[in-house]
Amino acid sequence: MISEREVEHIAELADIGISKEELDEFTGQFNDILDYFDILDQVEAGAAVETGLYNVFRDDEVAPSLPPEEVLGNAGEKEDGFFRAPRVM
Amino acid sequence: MGILEFSDRDPCNAFITRIAEAAYGDGKLAGLAIAVKDNISTMGIPTTCGSKILEGYIPPYDAHVVELLKAEGAAIVGKTNMDEFGMGTTTENSAFGPTLNPADRERVPGGSSGGSAAAVASGMVKMALGTDTGGSIRCPSAFCGIVGMKPTYGRVSRYGLIAYANSLEQIGPMARNVPDISLLMEILTGHDSHDSTSINCPYNHTPDPDIHGLKVGVPEEYFGKGVDPRVASTVWEAISLLERLGAEIITCRMPSMSHALAAYYVTCMSEASSNLARFDGVRYGPPADPKRQWHDSFQDRRRDGFGKEVRRRVMLGTFALSSGYYGKYYAKAQSARQNVAADFSRLFSEVDVLAGPTMPTIAFRLGEKSDPLSMYLSDILTVPANLSGVPAISVPCGTVDGMPVGLQIMGRWCADEQVIDVAYAFEEGVSA
Numbered sequence: 001m002i003s004e005r006e007v008e009h010i011a012e013l014a015d016i017g018i019s020k021e022e023l024d025e026f027t028g029q030f031n032d033i034l035d036y037f038d039i040l041d042q043v044e045a046g047a048a049v050e051t052g053l054y055n056v057f058r059d060d061e062v063a064p065s066l067p068p069e070e071v072l073g074n075a076g077e078k079e080d081g082f083f084r085a086p087r088v089m
Numbered sequence: 090m091g092i093l094e095f096s097d098r099d100p101c102n103a104f105i106t107r108i109a110e111a112a113y114g115d116g117k118l119a120g121l122a123i124a125v126k127d128n129i130s131t132m133g134i135p136t137t138c139g140s141k142i143l144e145g146y147i148p149p150y151d152a153h154v155v156e157l158l159k160a161e162g163a164a165i166v167g168k169t170n171m172d173e174f175g176m177g178t179t180t181e182n183s184a185f186g187p188t189l190n191p192a193d194r195e196r197v198p199g200g201s202s203g204g205s206a207a208a209v210a211s212g213m214v215k216m217a218l219g220t221d222t223g224g225s226i227r228c229p230s231a232f233c234g235i236v237g238m239k240p241t242y243g244r245v246s247r248y249g250l251i252a253y254a255n256s257l258e259q260i261g262p263m264a265r266n267v268p269d270i271s272l273l274m275e276i277l278t279g280h281d282s283h284d285s286t287s288i289n290c291p292y293n294h295t296p297d298p299d300i301h302g303l304k305v306g307v308p309e310e311y312f313g314k315g316v317d318p319r320v321a322s323t324v325w326e327a328i329s330l331l332e333r334l335g336a337e338i339i340t341c342r343m344p345s346m347s348h349a350l351a352a353y354y355v356t357c358m359s360e361a362s363s364n365l366a367r368f369d370g371v372r373y374g375p376p377a378d379p380k381r382q383w384h385d386s387f388q389d390r391r392r393d394g395f396g397k398e399v400r401r402r403v404m405l406g407t408f409a410l411s412s413g414y415y416g417k418y419y420a421k422a423q424s425a426r427q428n429v430a431a432d433f434s435r436l437f438s439e440v441d442v443l444a445g446p447t448m449p450t451i452a453f454r455l456g457e458k459s460d461p462l463s464m465y466l467s468d469i470l471t472v473p474a475n476l477s478g479v480p481a482i483s484v485p486c487g488t489v490d491g492m493p494v495g496l497q498i499m500g501r502w503c504a505d506e507q508v509i510d511v512a513y514a515f516e517e518g519v520s521a
Contacts, residue, residue: 007404014362014407015384016400017392026401032462033405037351040421043428056285070149076376084379085371086386 002030090114093164095122101189101198103207104167106135111164117276119162124208124217127168128175129260130249131155138251139171139183139201142394146373152249153281154218154260161276166214169204173396174365175222175253177201178464179453180229182398187455190233192492196452199232201225205263206233216269218277220250222258223353224447224471227483230263231447231495234485236512237263238270241503242478243288246281252364254357255286257475267484267513271296274505294506296513301335303511304440308343311445311470311497319489324446327486327496327515331444334518336511339440345428346473352425353472354465355409355418361399362406368394401461430477437501442511446470447483447495470497480505484512486519 007027011018018026068081077084093111105127113120125131128138130148132155137143155165172182180188180203188203190196191211198207202219206229209217219226221239230237238261245260252258262273271294280289307328312321332338370377370390377386391400409418436443449470458464474481479502486496496515500508 010404010408010411013411014404015366015387015391016395016403016407017388017390018400018404019392022397026404029401029461030405030408032460033354033401033465036462036465037355037409037418039348039351040355040418040425043348043352043421043425045416045421045424058282066149073149074146074373075371077371077379083371085369086377086379086381086383088383 002027002034091120093120093122093166095164095166097213099213101191101194101207101211102186103169103188103204103211103213105137105139105170105185105204107167108134108165111166113164114159114162116160116162117272118158121163121216122166122214123158123163124167124169124205124214125155125165126202126205126217126219127171128220128251128253129155129218130251131165131168134165134168136168136251137184139173139185140395140399141184142368142374142391144375148249150249153246153283154277155249157276169202169208169217171204172201173399174251174361175201175220175225175258176361176398176402178224178228178467179458180204181455182396184396190452192234193452196454196492197232199229199448199452202263203229206230206235206237209233209235209263209265216262216264216273218260219263220258220260221475222254222357223468223475226261226263227447227471227481227495227497228468230483232452232493234493235263235265236267236270236482236484237261238274238482238505238509239474239480240274240278240505241290241480243286244290244292244503244505245277246284246287248281248283254360255364256360257353257357267296267509267516270482271509274509290503292505294509297510298514298517300331300511300514303336303442304339305331305336305511306339306341306436306440306443308341308346308443308445310343310346315466315469316446316449317451317489320446320448320450320494323487323489323494324496328444330518331511331515334514341436341440343432343436343473345425345432346469348425349429349473349476350465350469352422352429353468353476355422356426358402358406359409359419360406362403362410365399365403398461426476429473433473433477433479441500442508443499445497447497451489451492451494474499478502480508482508482512484515486515
């Protein structure tokens with residue numbers, strides 16, 4: 001069982017924003033969904049997962065890119081050719 | 090070269106954006122109206138992913154597939170409605186209202202490419218592009234009575250597709266018949282250096298309806314619990330037609346199915362939790378307030394911009410990847426995913442293709458799947474192809490209560506041609 005406090009903690013970790021009114025609804029749904037996911041407990045962890053993946057490398061060649069004004073075209077806040085973001089510190 | 094006037098009525102709310110006067114060029118698709126799902130970037134045309142968080146976003150470049158369509162002369166007539174970021178099975182999770190099923194407007198068209206399916210089924214366009222992460226092309230194709238294909242993972246470039254779950258999703262064609270699907274596959278496939286998962290496997294094929302001697306496997310699990318018996322018998326009749334056309338039918342087992350759905354949801358939610366972190370209001374979408382603290386601004390932006398299903402999946406994905414739970418959820422999901430791939434590889438050493446229903450039921454009534462888990466469960470028959478990357482098609486095979494039912498055919502990795510041949514044989518066999 002996952003508690004409302006834990007759901008609040010996840011929302012904080014995920015930076016998703018959740019209102020007090022939604023907490024009850026999300027908690028109930030998360031418990032149903034996580035109960036269903038418990039079926040994965042039956043899966044043998046077994047050997048390391050073979051993904052069949054390999055890296056695809058390419059040469060670092062200069063190619064045409066978008067002009068800065070187009071890159072910044074959709075941004076709400078910009079300054080001197082840069083994106084302007086909220087304060088981090 | 091010319092301008093296509095596109096001012097059809099849209100009674101099913103298939104489109105988010107329509108282009109009243111769409112330019113077209115010369116080529117195999119010259120002057121043909123093609124609709125594009127709204128999570129595929131179109132230069133100069135708003136692209137929302139069905140979300141408020143991308144309100145006003147106008148991509149400065151075309152997705153690779155859109156470039157390819159334009160190069161063959163297609164007229165891009167609009168962007169189709171979808172579940173927000175592809176997260177849903179009904180197209181009800183759109184910030185722009187639900188799309189309705191053209192066969193019965195009290196019902197959903199399926200999702201998440203429901204707008205593309207409704208646009209094709211209602212006759213507004215001949216062909217459309219959708220995307221399929223866990224069945225999002227095949228489900229609405231089945232529910233609306235059209236043909237839809239999820240190509241082999243990597244065969245169609247994802248460059249310019251706004252990512253939801255990269256390891257699962259593919260762009261693919263939706264149309265009213267198999268030859269049109271084949272034509273779009275010819276145009277859309279091929280290597281693209283902008284997508285590092287792109288494979289060099291172009292499709293140059295004319296559908297061949299001869300299936301004499303072909304081995305068709307039918308996994309018992311595709312007719313198990315939760316599958317409407319009327320859908321099951323409609324699909325069995327379709328499989329009998331394949332037998333009459335010369336195929337050999339072999340029943341088989343796919344034990345990994347019991348964990349496939351959970352593996353799929355843990356994987357897509359985990360990937361979504363990372364992918365959707367880019368929507369922070371800094372580079373696109375309604376802007377963040379630069380005077381506030383980063384986390385406060387970020388949280389407000391996402392609470393107001395994302396719908397509930399998107400926030401559920403981002404939170405559950407964050408949880409599944411968090412310290413202490415990674416082993417229980419994400420790692421186990423990857424083992425289960427490997428078991429699905431192993432099942433496919435075993436089965437494809439015994440049979441050429443696998444067949445079964447695309448969806449366990451006919452299209453739901455609007456509002457019927459209000460509980461998230463019950464909606465997730467309806468994806469059980471489509472997610473295995475995404476987990477293993479193999480090609481799969483849905484082709485209409487009859488009706489139940491007047492609503493379309495889809496026959497699903499899955500094939501070996503990179504054997505999209507064979508999957509299309511079987512679908513074509515069926516389509517020709519039905520009309521014969």
